Amino acid sequence: MAERPTGHQVPTGDEGGTAPNTRPAGPPPPEPSHAERCRTLVASASRGALSTLAADPQGYPYGSVASYGLDDRGNPLFFVSLMAEHTQNAIRDPRASLLVTEPVPDGADPLASGRATLLGLLSIVIENDRPTARARYLEANPTSAYYIDFGDFTFYRLDVQNIRYVGGYGRMSWVDAAAYAKAEPDPLAAAAAGIIQHMNADHAEAQVLFCRHLGGRPDTTEASMSAVDRYGFEMIAVSSAGRAPVRLGFPKECTTGEQVREAMVALVANARAAAALAPR
Amino acid sequence: MAERPTGHQVPTGDEGGTAPNTRPAGPPPPEPSHAERCRTLVASASRGALSTLAADPQGYPYGSVASYGLDDRGNPLFFVSLMAEHTQNAIRDPRASLLVTEPVPDGADPLASGRATLLGLLSIVIENDRPTARARYLEANPTSAYYIDFGDFTFYRLDVQNIRYVGGYGRMSWVDAAAYAKAEPDPLAAAAAGIIQHMNADHAEAQVLFCRHLGGRPDTTEASMSAVDRYGFEMIAVSSAGRAPVRLGFPKECTTGEQVREAMVALVANARAAAALAPR
Numbered sequence: 269m270a271e272r273p274t275g276h277q278v279p280t281g282d283e284g285g286t287a288p289n290t291r292p293a294g295p296p297p298p299e300p301s302h303a304e305r306c307r308t309l310v311a312s313a314s315r316g317a318l319s320t321l322a323a324d325p326q327g328y329p330y331g332s333v334a335s336y337g338l339d340d341r342g343n344p345l346f347f348v349s350l351m352a353e354h355t356q357n358a359i360r361d362p363r364a365s366l367l368v369t370e371p372v373p374d375g376a377d378p379l380a381s382g383r384a385t386l387l388g389l390l391s392i393v394i395e396n397d398r399p400t401a402r403a404r405y406l407e408a409n410p411t412s413a414y415y416i417d418f419g420d421f422t423f424y425r426l427d428v429q430n431i432r433y434v435g436g437y438g439r440m441s442w443v444d445a446a447a448y449a450k451a452e453p454d455p456l457a458a459a460a461a462g463i464i465q466h467m468n469a470d471h472a473e474a475q476v477l478f479c480r481h482l483g484g485r486p487d488t489t490e491a492s493m494s495a496v497d498r499y500g501f502e503m504i505a506v507s508s509a510g511r512a513p514v515r516l517g518f519p520k521e522c523t524t525g526e527q528v529r530e531a532m533v534a535l536v537a538n539a540r541a542a543a544a545l546a547p548r
Numbered sequence: 549m550a551e552r553p554t555g556h557q558v559p560t561g562d563e564g565g566t567a568p569n570t571r572p573a574g575p576p577p578p579e580p581s582h583a584e585r586c587r588t589l590v591a592s593a594s595r596g597a598l599s600t601l602a603a604d605p606q607g608y609p610y611g612s613v614a615s616y617g618l619d620d621r622g623n624p625l626f627f628v629s630l631m632a633e634h635t636q637n638a639i640r641d642p643r644a645s646l647l648v649t650e651p652v653p654d655g656a657d658p659l660a661s662g663r664a665t666l667l668g669l670l671s672i673v674i675e676n677d678r679p680t681a682r683a684r685y686l687e688a689n690p691t692s693a694y695y696i697d698f699g700d701f702t703f704y705r706l707d708v709q710n711i712r713y714v715g716g717y718g719r720m721s722w723v724d725a726a727a728y729a730k731a732e733p734d735p736l737a738a739a740a741a742g743i744i745q746h747m748n749a750d751h752a753e754a755q756v757l758f759c760r761h762l763g764g765r766p767d768t769t770e771a772s773m774s775a776v777d778r779y780g781f782e783m784i785a786v787s788s789a790g791r792a793p794v795r796l797g798f799p800k801e802c803t804t805g806e807q808v809r810e811a812m813v814a815l816v817a818n819a820r821a822a823a824a825l826a827p828r
Contacts, residue, residue, distance in 0.1 A: 317597030331647030367611030
């Protein structure tokens with residue numbers, strides 16, 4: 269099943285309207301697939317909202333807090349008390365989903381942040397798989413170390429069958445479970461916040477160059493980075509006409525901060541070359 | 549239906565064991581009911597995990613992010629796109645729940661924080677009630693102002709039928725919906741963080757006095773406030789034997805920070821009087 273874009277779109281990013289984009293025609297800059305975005309999002313957190321089916325009132329969807337680790341295919345591994353409501357629910361009916369959300373910055377619109385709903389079946393982790401489940405869970409949840417060997421608790425796995433991804437307004441789809449299982453979390457995920465902070469603190473001028481000469485926004489007066497991944501990065505370009513999102517691809521995939529630094533140097537050279545050719 | 553305590557208990561608070569409590573026999577200090585704790589928790593947030601029943605895969609519980617306001621009875625009011633999955637789910641089957649969680653401090657055990665699951669039926673808000681729903685929703689979600697009048701969106705209410713409350717380890721129950729509807733959010737909720745910060749920054753000595761002479765922990769060497777509500781407050785008392793939670797009631801209910809200040813002055817006098825009577 270391919271990614272199926274669905275759902276409403278509320279315009280955002282282009283606040284107050286902008287001039288038309290003058291980027292030359294060509295393929296759009298590469299970006300992570302929704303399957304990759306989901307794997308990255310789910311791997312970046314260790315707690316979500318687990319929905320199960322309640323016994324009383326019968327059949328009601330029941331939301332609870334659940335900490336998790338992940339197996340190699342991105343299936344969540346839970347460590348649950350046998351007496352907890354969600355465990356009792358799962359024993360009666362294994363249908364479940366796990367909602368994982370990006371953190372929402374203070375004062376930001378929560379509906380602009382990413383979230384993924386992993387739908388699937390809950391089952392108890394068999395004895396042979398328990399040491400791995402335990403290690404994965406502990407790695408993701410170090411505060412659970414003091415009760416990880418309580419007899420009342422056991423490991424459950426959510427075998428993901430289908431995924432709803434919402435990356436913010438207008439970026440949403442159903443993601444195929446096999447594509448999710450094969451996808452890799454973005455190798456830059458842990459470094460991204462530091463890269464963004466550095467670029468915005470020390471390289472605001474370079475970003476204006478990028479937007480003007482590579483991003484098709486020649487009227488840009490200010491620019492700031494909002495996201496970075498192995499394939500490229502996103503900026504908000506500000507001009508007298510408003511704000512517009514600009515994405516640029518890296519010359520080649522980056523899996524480390526050092527490779528991003530090298531890519532930025534190459535892009536600055538490209539932007540200067542484009543500036544020299546630009547009509548005055 | 550009364551509050552029914554259920555579920556497992558993982559010991560906490562008493563880390564490493566403590567000496568027995570020497571507080572004189574008598575009624576325990578007053579504290580908020582679980583219905584009041586739920587109302588306070590739900591009123592303190594404006595975003596939760598909404599669980600509905602999916603069409604595809606059919607009957608799976610489906611978790612999504614939902615912002616909300618509250619009506620006078622504490623029923624959540626949602627402003628949803630007709631095209632969103634959760635709205636389509638609710639149209640087919642109105643059974644739903646909303647999970648609301650307390651923020652988890654960095655590095656803290658998430659299972660020690662409070663959360664409430666409100667189970668009930670979703671229904672569209674009738675025209676007469678829409679202006680109030682709109683006002684309540686906007687008050688709780690100011691960032692939604694720019695799309696509050698989009699035609700594609702409508703108001704839904706979750707009529708709460710039953711509530712699962714988990715206030716951390718060992719504090720959990722099913723809460724009756726009528727008790728929840730009648731309960732008042734704690735009037736000190738907004739002031740609590742400031743009161744706690746002030747007490748811990750400037751009145752650590754007073755808290756040691758409280759724990760030693762009013763809280764039944766004569767061996768206390770350090771104490772810090774962890775919670776405050778209209779009926780009293782909670783401290784963590786540290787001694788050579790470990791850490792123990794201590795709750796004290798206010799001489800009378802406090803609904804403002806100024807009343808808390810007066811209550812603390814009275815309690816310091818009580819603690820000094822008790823200290824003068826204590827065996828040496």
